[in-house]
Every structure is written in C-alpha cells, then in structure tokens.
Amino acid sequence: MRIALLGGTGDIGQGLALRWGYDTGHEVLVGSRDPEKARTKAEEYETELDSRGVETTIKGFENAMAADRADVVVLAVPAYHLVDTVEAIADRLDDETILVTPAVGMKRDEDGFHYNRPGAGSVAALADEAKPDDVPLVGAFHNLPAGGLANLDRTVEWDTLVFGEDEDAKGIVMDLAREIEGLRPLDVGGLANAPEVESVTPLLINVAMQNDDLHDLGVRFQ
Numbered sequence: 001m002r003i004a005l006l007g008g009t010g011d012i013g014q015g016l017a018l019r020w021g022y023d024t025g026h027e028v029l030v031g032s033r034d035p036e037k038a039r040t041k042a043e044e045y046e047t048e049l050d051s052r053g054v055e056t057t058i059k060g061f062e063n064a065m066a067a068d069r070a071d072v073v074v075l076a077v078p079a080y081h082l083v084d085t086v087e088a089i090a091d092r093l094d095d096e097t098i099l100v101t102p103a104v105g106m107k108r109d110e111d112g113f114h115y116n117r118p119g120a121g122s123v124a125a126l127a128d129e130a131k132p133d134d135v136p137l138v139g140a141f142h143n144l145p146a147g148g149l150a151n152l153d154r155t156v157e158w159d160t161l162v163f164g165e166d167e168d169a170k171g172i173v174m175d176l177a178r179e180i181e182g183l184r185p186l187d188v189g190g191l192a193n194a195p196e197v198e199s200v201t202p203l204l205i206n207v208a209m210q211n212d213d214l215h216d217l218g219v220r221f222q
Contacts, residue, residue, distance in 0.1 A: 003027070005031060008038065029070060071097065082126060106205075123194070139162065139198075143201050
C-alpha cells in the first residue's frame, strides 16, 4: 500500500514515516508545500532507517503530487492548515483514496493546553466538509507522542483511537496502525465522536508537562 504523509516533514509525519518504514513494507511518500523540503526530509528518513539495517525508498513530493500517488493520505498538518490542505489536493482524491486526519485544535494559556473546538464540532468535521463527498474520512493517530514515535529505540505501548463512517476504510486504517509494533487501534465509532477523541491530546500534553517522568506520554486503555 502507498501512504502519503502530507506535512510529512513535521513531528507526527516524521514519527509515522519512520515507524511504517521500520515495521512494514508499505511505500511511504512525504508531502510538503515545498517539494524540496519534502525530498530532503525523505532522504533523512531513509538514512535513519538504513542505519538500522532497513533498506527502503521514501520519496518526497509537493502535497498534491503525493496525494495523487497514494492509497491512503494522512493529513499530518496543524489544524489551522487542514482545510487549505484538503482543498489544495481535492482534485487528486477519489472514492478509492482514504483520507486520514490526526489533527487537533488547541490553544494555550498560562494554565496549559486546551481543546479548541471549532464551530463545525471537531477538526475532523472541518476536513469532512472540505473533502469531496465520495472520499472516506477516518480519524486516527491524534493521541500519539510524536517524539516517542520518531524515536525508534523506544518501545511503543500505546493505543490510538479511530473513528469514521466508512467501516471498510476504518478497518484499513486500523490495520495500518496495528502494523506498527506495539500500537493498538481502538474503534470509537463514527465522526460524531471526534470531539471526545481530539480532546484527549491536550490532556496528555498537560499531564506530560506537569510530570517530569512522563515525557512523550501516550495512553493505553486497560
């Protein structure tokens, strides 16, 4: 399967690219608004994997070109760039492309980070409104610590909460998550449950900030 990580030069994009490159045989594409930046990062990821004995090819493209080549497109961009990114690639998507959003809207004040719920109800709902109607949308990977994910020396023992209306698309994304060693996907239902999932992320960040021994905190449901 070919996976495009739009915004794949950022923290969560890096973590997912390295883990899928390390643990699976899927083809990974790094997308960016700047194709040269995408190519540079893709080479860095290849070098890191090669140093660990993994021979793989990771290619970098401008976002729309990466999306055009992919079976699964992960919107690894900040929430404030999400709609613009979807609109920029909309003509490269079809009903056989799965769109995945891990984006969370947050704001920060002196007390910490807080969920910034948009008027649409969730960041995922914004993506759903911006995408073509026939393209399935799945929410996943919101609550993963990007630093820990990118550190291949760290053992993953985390859950990721997955939601979406298209059961087949959701199942494919859950399988992709499960292929990352130690990552367990949990189905939480449809798009209406997106706000509850998205709001977990600022909570985890606050816990990590207040407790020195919980840096790069993930979550496991027992």
